[in-house]
Amino acid sequence: MRFAILVFPASNCDHDAYHAVRHVLGEEGVFVWHNETSLDGFDAVIIPGGFSYGDYLRSGAIARFSPIMEAVRGFVEDGKPVIGICNGFQILVEAGLLPGALISNQSLRFVSKMVYLKPESNSSLFTKNLDCSQTYRMPIAHQAGNYVVGPAELEKLEQHGQVAFRYATPDGEIIPEANPNGSVANIAGVLNRGKNVLGLMPHPERAAEATVGSDDGLAIFRSIAGYD
Amino acid sequence: MKALVYITPKEGILDPQGLTVGKALRNLGMKQVADVRIGKYVEIDLPKTKRKKAEEITKQACDRLLANPNIEAYRFEIVEDG
Incomplete structure:
Protein backbone atom coordinates (compact mmCIF):
# COMPACT_ATOMS: atom_id res chain seq x y z
CA MET A 1 0.00 0.00 0.00
CA ARG A 2 1.21 3.48 -0.88
CA PHE A 3 0.85 6.07 1.88
CA ALA A 4 1.18 9.82 1.21
CA ILE A 5 2.55 11.62 4.24
CA LEU A 6 1.77 15.31 3.94
CA VAL A 7 4.42 17.78 5.04
CA PHE A 8 3.52 21.35 6.02
CA PRO A 9 5.92 24.02 7.26
CA ALA A 10 6.51 22.91 10.89
CA SER A 11 5.06 19.41 10.62
CA ASN A 12 7.22 17.43 13.02
CA CYS A 13 5.74 13.93 13.22
CA ASP A 14 6.09 13.29 9.50
CA HIS A 15 9.23 11.19 9.96
CA ASP A 16 7.66 9.17 12.79
CA ALA A 17 4.74 8.39 10.48
CA TYR A 18 7.15 7.46 7.69
CA HIS A 19 9.10 5.18 10.02
CA ALA A 20 5.93 3.43 11.21
CA VAL A 21 4.65 2.90 7.67
CA ARG A 22 7.92 2.08 5.92
CA HIS A 23 10.11 0.36 8.47
CA VAL A 24 7.65 -1.18 10.90
CA LEU A 25 4.74 -1.98 8.62
CA GLY A 26 6.89 -2.53 5.50
CA GLU A 27 4.61 -0.53 3.21
CA GLU A 28 5.50 2.34 0.93
CA GLY A 29 5.58 5.87 2.34
CA VAL A 30 6.14 9.03 0.33
CA PHE A 31 6.48 12.58 1.70
CA VAL A 32 4.21 15.01 -0.13
CA TRP A 33 4.98 18.72 0.27
CA HIS A 34 1.95 20.90 1.00
CA ASN A 35 2.39 22.89 -2.23
CA GLU A 36 1.77 19.78 -4.32
CA THR A 37 -1.63 19.52 -5.95
CA SER A 38 -2.06 15.82 -6.68
CA LEU A 39 -2.45 12.61 -4.72
CA ASP A 40 -2.65 10.39 -7.77
CA GLY A 41 -1.29 6.91 -7.19
CA PHE A 42 -1.75 6.92 -3.41
CA ASP A 43 -3.95 4.56 -1.45
CA ALA A 44 -4.01 6.42 1.87
CA VAL A 45 -3.09 9.83 3.27
CA ILE A 46 -1.53 10.62 6.63
CA ILE A 47 -1.69 14.20 7.88
CA PRO A 48 0.94 14.17 10.60
CA GLY A 49 1.33 16.10 13.82
CA GLY A 50 3.31 19.25 14.38
CA PHE A 51 2.72 22.96 14.54
CA SER A 52 1.88 23.85 10.95
CA TYR A 53 2.28 27.60 10.39
CA GLY A 54 3.22 28.03 14.05
CA ASP A 55 -0.40 27.38 15.12
CA TYR A 56 -1.07 31.00 14.12
CA LEU A 57 -4.68 32.19 14.46
CA ARG A 58 -5.95 28.69 15.35
CA SER A 59 -4.19 25.33 15.06
CA GLY A 60 -4.64 24.10 11.50
CA ALA A 61 -6.42 27.26 10.32
CA ILE A 62 -3.78 28.28 7.76
CA ALA A 63 -2.68 24.80 6.67
CA ARG A 64 -6.19 23.98 5.50
CA PHE A 65 -5.68 26.43 2.61
CA SER A 66 -2.50 24.74 1.37
CA PRO A 67 -2.79 23.61 -2.28
CA ILE A 68 -2.60 19.90 -1.33
CA MET A 69 -5.80 20.19 0.72
CA GLU A 70 -7.91 20.46 -2.46
CA ALA A 71 -6.46 17.10 -3.50
CA VAL A 72 -7.22 15.74 -0.02
CA ARG A 73 -10.83 16.84 -0.45
CA GLY A 74 -11.05 14.91 -3.73
CA PHE A 75 -9.34 11.91 -2.14
CA VAL A 76 -11.98 11.90 0.61
CA GLU A 77 -14.81 12.21 -1.93
CA ASP A 78 -13.38 9.15 -3.69
CA GLY A 79 -13.84 7.24 -0.42
CA LYS A 80 -10.11 6.70 0.19
CA PRO A 81 -8.70 6.71 3.72
CA VAL A 82 -7.30 9.87 5.33
CA ILE A 83 -5.96 9.85 8.88
CA GLY A 84 -5.08 13.09 10.69
CA ILE A 85 -3.00 12.80 13.82
CA CYS A 86 -2.79 15.61 16.38
CA ASN A 87 -2.15 18.73 14.24
CA GLY A 88 -3.45 16.65 11.33
CA PHE A 89 -6.75 16.26 13.23
CA GLN A 90 -6.81 20.02 13.82
CA ILE A 91 -6.27 20.64 10.09
CA LEU A 92 -9.11 18.25 9.18
CA SER A 107 -5.74 23.05 32.00
CA LEU A 108 -4.26 25.58 29.51
CA ARG A 109 -1.12 23.45 29.68
CA PHE A 110 0.70 21.50 27.03
CA VAL A 111 0.06 17.87 27.98
CA SER A 112 2.59 15.22 27.02
CA LYS A 113 1.96 11.75 28.43
CA MET A 114 0.78 8.23 27.72
CA VAL A 115 -2.99 7.73 27.61
CA TYR A 116 -5.32 4.77 27.13
CA LEU A 117 -7.81 4.73 24.29
CA LYS A 118 -10.97 2.71 24.07
CA PRO A 119 -12.09 2.02 20.51
CA GLU A 120 -15.82 2.56 20.16
CA SER A 121 -16.31 0.06 17.34
CA ASN A 122 -14.20 -1.91 14.90
CA SER A 123 -16.47 -1.34 11.93
CA SER A 124 -14.31 1.33 10.28
CA LEU A 125 -11.36 0.66 8.00
CA PHE A 126 -9.10 2.27 10.62
CA THR A 127 -10.21 0.07 13.49
CA LYS A 128 -11.08 -3.30 12.00
CA ASN A 129 -8.07 -4.97 13.65
CA LEU A 130 -8.87 -3.49 17.04
CA ASP A 131 -10.51 -5.25 19.95
CA CYS A 132 -13.18 -3.05 21.53
CA SER A 133 -12.91 -4.85 24.87
CA GLN A 134 -9.29 -3.68 25.14
CA THR A 135 -7.56 -0.35 25.64
CA TYR A 136 -4.70 0.93 23.52
CA ARG A 137 -1.79 2.81 25.05
CA MET A 138 -0.20 5.66 23.13
CA PRO A 139 1.15 9.15 23.77
CA ILE A 140 -0.52 12.53 23.48
CA ALA A 141 1.46 15.76 23.14
CA HIS A 142 -0.69 18.83 22.53
CA GLN A 143 -1.88 22.22 23.74
CA ALA A 152 -27.15 18.29 18.96
CA GLU A 153 -24.09 17.53 16.84
CA LEU A 154 -22.71 15.23 19.55
CA GLU A 155 -25.92 13.23 19.54
CA LYS A 156 -25.61 12.85 15.76
CA LEU A 157 -21.99 11.69 16.07
CA GLU A 158 -22.97 9.07 18.62
CA GLN A 159 -25.96 7.97 16.56
CA HIS A 160 -23.91 7.49 13.40
CA GLY A 161 -21.04 5.76 15.18
CA GLN A 162 -18.62 8.57 14.38
CA VAL A 163 -16.89 8.55 17.76
CA ALA A 164 -13.83 6.39 17.07
CA PHE A 165 -11.91 6.56 20.36
CA ARG A 166 -12.43 7.80 23.90
CA TYR A 167 -9.89 8.46 26.64
CA ALA A 168 -10.22 5.71 29.23
CA THR A 169 -8.54 4.21 32.27
CA PRO A 170 -6.21 1.26 31.62
CA ASP A 171 -9.24 -0.97 32.37
CA GLY A 172 -11.39 0.79 29.84
CA GLU A 173 -13.52 2.93 32.11
CA ILE A 174 -14.63 6.18 30.47
CA ILE A 175 -14.46 8.60 33.40
CA PRO A 176 -13.53 12.29 33.76
CA GLU A 177 -10.27 11.38 35.53
CA ALA A 178 -9.07 9.66 32.35
CA ASN A 179 -9.74 12.78 30.26
CA PRO A 180 -6.43 14.63 29.73
CA ASN A 181 -7.72 17.78 28.03
CA GLY A 182 -11.41 18.37 28.74
CA SER A 183 -12.75 16.88 25.50
CA VAL A 184 -16.51 16.48 25.43
CA ALA A 185 -17.56 12.89 26.26
CA ASN A 186 -13.86 11.93 26.57
CA ILE A 187 -13.60 11.96 22.76
CA ALA A 188 -10.07 11.32 21.48
CA GLY A 189 -10.86 10.57 17.85
CA VAL A 190 -13.74 11.03 15.40
CA LEU A 191 -14.73 9.78 11.97
CA ASN A 192 -16.55 11.56 9.16
CA ARG A 193 -19.98 10.32 8.13
CA GLY A 194 -18.46 8.24 5.31
CA LYS A 195 -16.06 6.64 7.85
CA ASN A 196 -13.05 7.14 5.56
CA VAL A 197 -11.60 10.11 7.47
CA LEU A 198 -10.26 9.64 10.99
CA GLY A 199 -8.85 12.38 13.21
CA LEU A 200 -7.32 11.68 16.58
CA MET A 201 -5.18 13.61 19.04
CA PRO A 202 -3.10 10.64 20.33
CA HIS A 203 -0.11 9.47 18.29
CA PRO A 204 -0.38 5.87 17.02
CA GLU A 205 2.75 6.43 14.89
CA ARG A 206 4.76 7.07 18.06
CA ALA A 207 3.49 3.81 19.55
CA ALA A 208 4.37 1.47 16.71
CA GLU A 209 7.20 -0.50 18.34
CA ALA A 210 7.55 -2.10 21.76
CA THR A 211 11.03 -0.63 22.03
CA VAL A 212 9.59 2.91 22.27
CA GLY A 213 7.21 1.89 25.05
CA SER A 214 4.16 0.65 23.15
CA ASP A 215 3.24 -0.91 19.84
CA ASP A 216 -0.49 -0.49 20.38
CA GLY A 217 -0.71 2.13 17.63
CA LEU A 218 0.36 -0.33 14.97
CA ALA A 219 -3.10 -1.96 14.90
CA ILE A 220 -4.50 1.23 13.33
CA PHE A 221 -1.92 1.24 10.51
CA ARG A 222 -2.36 -2.49 10.00
CA SER A 223 -6.11 -1.93 9.68
CA ILE A 224 -5.61 0.83 7.08
CA ALA A 225 -3.22 -1.39 5.11
CA GLY A 226 -5.86 -4.11 5.08
CA TYR A 227 -3.99 -6.70 7.16
CA ASP A 228 -5.93 -9.36 9.03
CA MET B 1 -10.43 52.32 5.55
CA LYS B 2 -9.56 50.20 8.49
CA ALA B 3 -11.48 47.14 9.74
CA LEU B 4 -11.52 46.46 13.48
CA VAL B 5 -12.51 42.84 14.01
CA TYR B 6 -13.53 41.32 17.35
CA ILE B 7 -13.60 37.52 17.61
CA THR B 8 -15.01 35.92 20.75
CA PRO B 9 -15.72 32.38 21.90
CA LYS B 10 -19.35 31.53 21.18
CA GLU B 11 -21.89 31.33 23.97
CA GLY B 12 -21.66 27.89 25.57
CA ILE B 13 -18.10 27.25 24.38
CA LEU B 14 -15.75 26.70 27.26
CA ASP B 15 -13.12 29.43 27.50
CA PRO B 16 -10.39 28.12 29.83
CA GLN B 17 -8.34 31.33 29.49
CA GLY B 18 -11.34 33.48 30.43
CA LEU B 19 -12.18 31.26 33.43
CA THR B 20 -8.61 31.45 34.72
CA VAL B 21 -8.32 35.21 34.25
CA GLY B 22 -11.73 35.73 35.92
CA LYS B 23 -10.55 33.74 38.92
CA ALA B 24 -7.32 35.77 39.07
CA LEU B 25 -9.25 39.05 39.01
CA ARG B 26 -11.47 37.90 41.87
CA ASN B 27 -8.35 36.82 43.77
CA LEU B 28 -7.06 40.37 43.31
CA GLY B 29 -10.09 41.62 45.22
CA MET B 30 -12.39 42.52 42.33
CA LYS B 31 -15.26 40.52 43.76
CA GLN B 32 -17.77 41.98 41.29
CA VAL B 33 -16.09 40.20 38.37
CA ALA B 34 -18.34 37.46 37.03
CA ASP B 35 -17.66 35.94 33.61
CA VAL B 36 -14.55 36.82 31.62
CA ARG B 37 -14.36 35.83 27.96
CA ILE B 38 -11.14 36.21 26.03
CA GLY B 39 -11.11 36.59 22.28
CA LYS B 40 -9.01 38.12 19.54
CA TYR B 41 -8.77 41.59 18.09
CA VAL B 42 -7.64 42.01 14.49
CA GLU B 43 -6.96 45.26 12.59
CA ILE B 44 -6.99 45.13 8.81
CA ASP B 45 -5.76 48.05 6.74
CA LEU B 46 -7.72 48.51 3.54
CA PRO B 47 -6.19 51.53 1.80
CA LYS B 48 -8.10 53.15 -1.07
CA THR B 49 -11.11 50.95 -0.41
CA LYS B 50 -14.68 52.24 -0.26
CA ARG B 51 -16.69 51.48 2.87
CA LYS B 52 -19.07 49.04 1.20
CA LYS B 53 -16.21 47.10 -0.38
CA ALA B 54 -14.29 47.13 2.93
CA GLU B 55 -17.31 45.62 4.70
CA GLU B 56 -17.63 42.97 2.04
CA ILE B 57 -13.95 42.01 2.24
CA THR B 58 -13.93 41.96 6.05
CA LYS B 59 -16.99 39.74 6.20
CA GLN B 60 -15.36 37.35 3.74
CA ALA B 61 -12.12 37.39 5.77
CA CYS B 62 -14.04 36.50 8.95
CA ASP B 63 -16.12 33.76 7.33
CA ARG B 64 -13.27 32.14 5.46
CA LEU B 65 -10.38 32.41 7.89
CA LEU B 66 -10.45 34.70 10.92
CA ALA B 67 -13.26 33.01 12.86
CA ASN B 68 -14.18 29.35 13.16
CA PRO B 69 -18.00 29.34 13.11
CA ASN B 70 -18.08 26.16 15.23
CA ILE B 71 -16.58 27.92 18.23
CA GLU B 72 -16.30 31.64 17.54
CA ALA B 73 -18.52 34.64 16.87
CA TYR B 74 -17.32 37.87 15.31
CA ARG B 75 -18.32 41.48 14.81
CA PHE B 76 -16.47 44.31 13.14
CA GLU B 77 -16.40 48.05 12.60
CA ILE B 78 -15.11 49.90 9.55
CA VAL B 79 -13.43 53.19 10.44
CA GLU B 80 -11.71 55.97 8.47
CA ASP B 81 -7.91 55.88 8.48
CA GLY B 82 -5.86 58.10 10.75
Whole structure:
Protein backbone atom coordinates (compact mmCIF):
# COMPACT_ATOMS: atom_id res chain seq x y z
CA MET A 1 0.00 0.00 0.00
CA ARG A 2 1.21 3.48 -0.88
CA PHE A 3 0.85 6.07 1.88
CA ALA A 4 1.18 9.82 1.21
CA ILE A 5 2.55 11.62 4.24
CA LEU A 6 1.77 15.31 3.94
CA VAL A 7 4.42 17.78 5.04
CA PHE A 8 3.52 21.35 6.02
CA PRO A 9 5.92 24.02 7.26
CA ALA A 10 6.51 22.91 10.89
CA SER A 11 5.06 19.41 10.62
CA ASN A 12 7.22 17.43 13.02
CA CYS A 13 5.74 13.93 13.22
CA ASP A 14 6.09 13.29 9.50
CA HIS A 15 9.23 11.19 9.96
CA ASP A 16 7.66 9.17 12.79
CA ALA A 17 4.74 8.39 10.48
CA TYR A 18 7.15 7.46 7.69
CA HIS A 19 9.10 5.18 10.02
CA ALA A 20 5.93 3.43 11.21
CA VAL A 21 4.65 2.90 7.67
CA ARG A 22 7.92 2.08 5.92
CA HIS A 23 10.11 0.36 8.47
CA VAL A 24 7.65 -1.18 10.90
CA LEU A 25 4.74 -1.98 8.62
CA GLY A 26 6.89 -2.53 5.50
CA GLU A 27 4.61 -0.53 3.21
CA GLU A 28 5.50 2.34 0.93
CA GLY A 29 5.58 5.87 2.34
CA VAL A 30 6.14 9.03 0.33
CA PHE A 31 6.48 12.58 1.70
CA VAL A 32 4.21 15.01 -0.13
CA TRP A 33 4.98 18.72 0.27
CA HIS A 34 1.95 20.90 1.00
CA ASN A 35 2.39 22.89 -2.23
CA GLU A 36 1.77 19.78 -4.32
CA THR A 37 -1.63 19.52 -5.95
CA SER A 38 -2.06 15.82 -6.68
CA LEU A 39 -2.45 12.61 -4.72
CA ASP A 40 -2.65 10.39 -7.77
CA GLY A 41 -1.29 6.91 -7.19
CA PHE A 42 -1.75 6.92 -3.41
CA ASP A 43 -3.95 4.56 -1.45
CA ALA A 44 -4.01 6.42 1.87
CA VAL A 45 -3.09 9.83 3.27
CA ILE A 46 -1.53 10.62 6.63
CA ILE A 47 -1.69 14.20 7.88
CA PRO A 48 0.94 14.17 10.60
CA GLY A 49 1.33 16.10 13.82
CA GLY A 50 3.31 19.25 14.38
CA PHE A 51 2.72 22.96 14.54
CA SER A 52 1.88 23.85 10.95
CA TYR A 53 2.28 27.60 10.39
CA GLY A 54 3.22 28.03 14.05
CA ASP A 55 -0.40 27.38 15.12
CA TYR A 56 -1.07 31.00 14.12
CA LEU A 57 -4.68 32.19 14.46
CA ARG A 58 -5.95 28.69 15.35
CA SER A 59 -4.19 25.33 15.06
CA GLY A 60 -4.64 24.10 11.50
CA ALA A 61 -6.42 27.26 10.32
CA ILE A 62 -3.78 28.28 7.76
CA ALA A 63 -2.68 24.80 6.67
CA ARG A 64 -6.19 23.98 5.50
CA PHE A 65 -5.68 26.43 2.61
CA SER A 66 -2.50 24.74 1.37
CA PRO A 67 -2.79 23.61 -2.28
CA ILE A 68 -2.60 19.90 -1.33
CA MET A 69 -5.80 20.19 0.72
CA GLU A 70 -7.91 20.46 -2.46
CA ALA A 71 -6.46 17.10 -3.50
CA VAL A 72 -7.22 15.74 -0.02
CA ARG A 73 -10.83 16.84 -0.45
CA GLY A 74 -11.05 14.91 -3.73
CA PHE A 75 -9.34 11.91 -2.14
CA VAL A 76 -11.98 11.90 0.61
CA GLU A 77 -14.81 12.21 -1.93
CA ASP A 78 -13.38 9.15 -3.69
CA GLY A 79 -13.84 7.24 -0.42
CA LYS A 80 -10.11 6.70 0.19
CA PRO A 81 -8.70 6.71 3.72
CA VAL A 82 -7.30 9.87 5.33
CA ILE A 83 -5.96 9.85 8.88
CA GLY A 84 -5.08 13.09 10.69
CA ILE A 85 -3.00 12.80 13.82
CA CYS A 86 -2.79 15.61 16.38
CA ASN A 87 -2.15 18.73 14.24
CA GLY A 88 -3.45 16.65 11.33
CA PHE A 89 -6.75 16.26 13.23
CA GLN A 90 -6.81 20.02 13.82
CA ILE A 91 -6.27 20.64 10.09
CA LEU A 92 -9.11 18.25 9.18
CA VAL A 93 -11.63 19.95 11.49
CA GLU A 94 -10.57 23.38 10.24
CA ALA A 95 -11.02 22.14 6.67
CA GLY A 96 -14.53 20.96 7.55
CA LEU A 97 -13.67 17.36 6.67
CA LEU A 98 -14.43 16.34 10.24
CA PRO A 99 -17.08 17.81 12.58
CA GLY A 100 -16.39 19.90 15.67
CA ALA A 101 -13.36 21.93 16.72
CA LEU A 102 -10.29 21.60 18.93
CA ILE A 103 -9.67 24.31 21.51
CA SER A 104 -7.12 24.84 24.30
CA ASN A 105 -6.80 22.09 26.85
CA GLN A 106 -8.91 22.78 29.90
CA SER A 107 -5.74 23.05 32.00
CA LEU A 108 -4.26 25.58 29.51
CA ARG A 109 -1.12 23.45 29.68
CA PHE A 110 0.70 21.50 27.03
CA VAL A 111 0.06 17.87 27.98
CA SER A 112 2.59 15.22 27.02
CA LYS A 113 1.96 11.75 28.43
CA MET A 114 0.78 8.23 27.72
CA VAL A 115 -2.99 7.73 27.61
CA TYR A 116 -5.32 4.77 27.13
CA LEU A 117 -7.81 4.73 24.29
CA LYS A 118 -10.97 2.71 24.07
CA PRO A 119 -12.09 2.02 20.51
CA GLU A 120 -15.82 2.56 20.16
CA SER A 121 -16.31 0.06 17.34
CA ASN A 122 -14.20 -1.91 14.90
CA SER A 123 -16.47 -1.34 11.93
CA SER A 124 -14.31 1.33 10.28
CA LEU A 125 -11.36 0.66 8.00
CA PHE A 126 -9.10 2.27 10.62
CA THR A 127 -10.21 0.07 13.49
CA LYS A 128 -11.08 -3.30 12.00
CA ASN A 129 -8.07 -4.97 13.65
CA LEU A 130 -8.87 -3.49 17.04
CA ASP A 131 -10.51 -5.25 19.95
CA CYS A 132 -13.18 -3.05 21.53
CA SER A 133 -12.91 -4.85 24.87
CA GLN A 134 -9.29 -3.68 25.14
CA THR A 135 -7.56 -0.35 25.64
CA TYR A 136 -4.70 0.93 23.52
CA ARG A 137 -1.79 2.81 25.05
CA MET A 138 -0.20 5.66 23.13
CA PRO A 139 1.15 9.15 23.77
CA ILE A 140 -0.52 12.53 23.48
CA ALA A 141 1.46 15.76 23.14
CA HIS A 142 -0.69 18.83 22.53
CA GLN A 143 -1.88 22.22 23.74
CA ALA A 144 -5.18 22.33 21.86
CA GLY A 145 -6.74 18.88 21.97
CA ASN A 146 -9.94 19.76 23.75
CA TYR A 147 -12.61 18.47 21.38
CA VAL A 148 -15.79 20.53 21.30
CA VAL A 149 -19.02 19.94 19.49
CA GLY A 150 -22.54 21.19 20.28
CA PRO A 151 -25.02 18.88 22.08
CA ALA A 152 -27.15 18.29 18.96
CA GLU A 153 -24.09 17.53 16.84
CA LEU A 154 -22.71 15.23 19.55
CA GLU A 155 -25.92 13.23 19.54
CA LYS A 156 -25.61 12.85 15.76
CA LEU A 157 -21.99 11.69 16.07
CA GLU A 158 -22.97 9.07 18.62
CA GLN A 159 -25.96 7.97 16.56
CA HIS A 160 -23.91 7.49 13.40
CA GLY A 161 -21.04 5.76 15.18
CA GLN A 162 -18.62 8.57 14.38
CA VAL A 163 -16.89 8.55 17.76
CA ALA A 164 -13.83 6.39 17.07
CA PHE A 165 -11.91 6.56 20.36
CA ARG A 166 -12.43 7.80 23.90
CA TYR A 167 -9.89 8.46 26.64
CA ALA A 168 -10.22 5.71 29.23
CA THR A 169 -8.54 4.21 32.27
CA PRO A 170 -6.21 1.26 31.62
CA ASP A 171 -9.24 -0.97 32.37
CA GLY A 172 -11.39 0.79 29.84
CA GLU A 173 -13.52 2.93 32.11
CA ILE A 174 -14.63 6.18 30.47
CA ILE A 175 -14.46 8.60 33.40
CA PRO A 176 -13.53 12.29 33.76
CA GLU A 177 -10.27 11.38 35.53
CA ALA A 178 -9.07 9.66 32.35
CA ASN A 179 -9.74 12.78 30.26
CA PRO A 180 -6.43 14.63 29.73
CA ASN A 181 -7.72 17.78 28.03
CA GLY A 182 -11.41 18.37 28.74
CA SER A 183 -12.75 16.88 25.50
CA VAL A 184 -16.51 16.48 25.43
CA ALA A 185 -17.56 12.89 26.26
CA ASN A 186 -13.86 11.93 26.57
CA ILE A 187 -13.60 11.96 22.76
CA ALA A 188 -10.07 11.32 21.48
CA GLY A 189 -10.86 10.57 17.85
CA VAL A 190 -13.74 11.03 15.40
CA LEU A 191 -14.73 9.78 11.97
CA ASN A 192 -16.55 11.56 9.16
CA ARG A 193 -19.98 10.32 8.13
CA GLY A 194 -18.46 8.24 5.31
CA LYS A 195 -16.06 6.64 7.85
CA ASN A 196 -13.05 7.14 5.56
CA VAL A 197 -11.60 10.11 7.47
CA LEU A 198 -10.26 9.64 10.99
CA GLY A 199 -8.85 12.38 13.21
CA LEU A 200 -7.32 11.68 16.58
CA MET A 201 -5.18 13.61 19.04
CA PRO A 202 -3.10 10.64 20.33
CA HIS A 203 -0.11 9.47 18.29
CA PRO A 204 -0.38 5.87 17.02
CA GLU A 205 2.75 6.43 14.89
CA ARG A 206 4.76 7.07 18.06
CA ALA A 207 3.49 3.81 19.55
CA ALA A 208 4.37 1.47 16.71
CA GLU A 209 7.20 -0.50 18.34
CA ALA A 210 7.55 -2.10 21.76
CA THR A 211 11.03 -0.63 22.03
CA VAL A 212 9.59 2.91 22.27
CA GLY A 213 7.21 1.89 25.05
CA SER A 214 4.16 0.65 23.15
CA ASP A 215 3.24 -0.91 19.84
CA ASP A 216 -0.49 -0.49 20.38
CA GLY A 217 -0.71 2.13 17.63
CA LEU A 218 0.36 -0.33 14.97
CA ALA A 219 -3.10 -1.96 14.90
CA ILE A 220 -4.50 1.23 13.33
CA PHE A 221 -1.92 1.24 10.51
CA ARG A 222 -2.36 -2.49 10.00
CA SER A 223 -6.11 -1.93 9.68
CA ILE A 224 -5.61 0.83 7.08
CA ALA A 225 -3.22 -1.39 5.11
CA GLY A 226 -5.86 -4.11 5.08
CA TYR A 227 -3.99 -6.70 7.16
CA ASP A 228 -5.93 -9.36 9.03
CA MET B 1 -10.43 52.32 5.55
CA LYS B 2 -9.56 50.20 8.49
CA ALA B 3 -11.48 47.14 9.74
CA LEU B 4 -11.52 46.46 13.48
CA VAL B 5 -12.51 42.84 14.01
CA TYR B 6 -13.53 41.32 17.35
CA ILE B 7 -13.60 37.52 17.61
CA THR B 8 -15.01 35.92 20.75
CA PRO B 9 -15.72 32.38 21.90
CA LYS B 10 -19.35 31.53 21.18
CA GLU B 11 -21.89 31.33 23.97
CA GLY B 12 -21.66 27.89 25.57
CA ILE B 13 -18.10 27.25 24.38
CA LEU B 14 -15.75 26.70 27.26
CA ASP B 15 -13.12 29.43 27.50
CA PRO B 16 -10.39 28.12 29.83
CA GLN B 17 -8.34 31.33 29.49
CA GLY B 18 -11.34 33.48 30.43
CA LEU B 19 -12.18 31.26 33.43
CA THR B 20 -8.61 31.45 34.72
CA VAL B 21 -8.32 35.21 34.25
CA GLY B 22 -11.73 35.73 35.92
CA LYS B 23 -10.55 33.74 38.92
CA ALA B 24 -7.32 35.77 39.07
CA LEU B 25 -9.25 39.05 39.01
CA ARG B 26 -11.47 37.90 41.87
CA ASN B 27 -8.35 36.82 43.77
CA LEU B 28 -7.06 40.37 43.31
CA GLY B 29 -10.09 41.62 45.22
CA MET B 30 -12.39 42.52 42.33
CA LYS B 31 -15.26 40.52 43.76
CA GLN B 32 -17.77 41.98 41.29
CA VAL B 33 -16.09 40.20 38.37
CA ALA B 34 -18.34 37.46 37.03
CA ASP B 35 -17.66 35.94 33.61
CA VAL B 36 -14.55 36.82 31.62
CA ARG B 37 -14.36 35.83 27.96
CA ILE B 38 -11.14 36.21 26.03
CA GLY B 39 -11.11 36.59 22.28
CA LYS B 40 -9.01 38.12 19.54
CA TYR B 41 -8.77 41.59 18.09
CA VAL B 42 -7.64 42.01 14.49
CA GLU B 43 -6.96 45.26 12.59
CA ILE B 44 -6.99 45.13 8.81
CA ASP B 45 -5.76 48.05 6.74
CA LEU B 46 -7.72 48.51 3.54
CA PRO B 47 -6.19 51.53 1.80
CA LYS B 48 -8.10 53.15 -1.07
CA THR B 49 -11.11 50.95 -0.41
CA LYS B 50 -14.68 52.24 -0.26
CA ARG B 51 -16.69 51.48 2.87
CA LYS B 52 -19.07 49.04 1.20
CA LYS B 53 -16.21 47.10 -0.38
CA ALA B 54 -14.29 47.13 2.93
CA GLU B 55 -17.31 45.62 4.70
CA GLU B 56 -17.63 42.97 2.04
CA ILE B 57 -13.95 42.01 2.24
CA THR B 58 -13.93 41.96 6.05
CA LYS B 59 -16.99 39.74 6.20
CA GLN B 60 -15.36 37.35 3.74
CA ALA B 61 -12.12 37.39 5.77
CA CYS B 62 -14.04 36.50 8.95
CA ASP B 63 -16.12 33.76 7.33
CA ARG B 64 -13.27 32.14 5.46
CA LEU B 65 -10.38 32.41 7.89
CA LEU B 66 -10.45 34.70 10.92
CA ALA B 67 -13.26 33.01 12.86
CA ASN B 68 -14.18 29.35 13.16
CA PRO B 69 -18.00 29.34 13.11
CA ASN B 70 -18.08 26.16 15.23
CA ILE B 71 -16.58 27.92 18.23
CA GLU B 72 -16.30 31.64 17.54
CA ALA B 73 -18.52 34.64 16.87
CA TYR B 74 -17.32 37.87 15.31
CA ARG B 75 -18.32 41.48 14.81
CA PHE B 76 -16.47 44.31 13.14
CA GLU B 77 -16.40 48.05 12.60
CA ILE B 78 -15.11 49.90 9.55
CA VAL B 79 -13.43 53.19 10.44
CA GLU B 80 -11.71 55.97 8.47
CA ASP B 81 -7.91 55.88 8.48
CA GLY B 82 -5.86 58.10 10.75
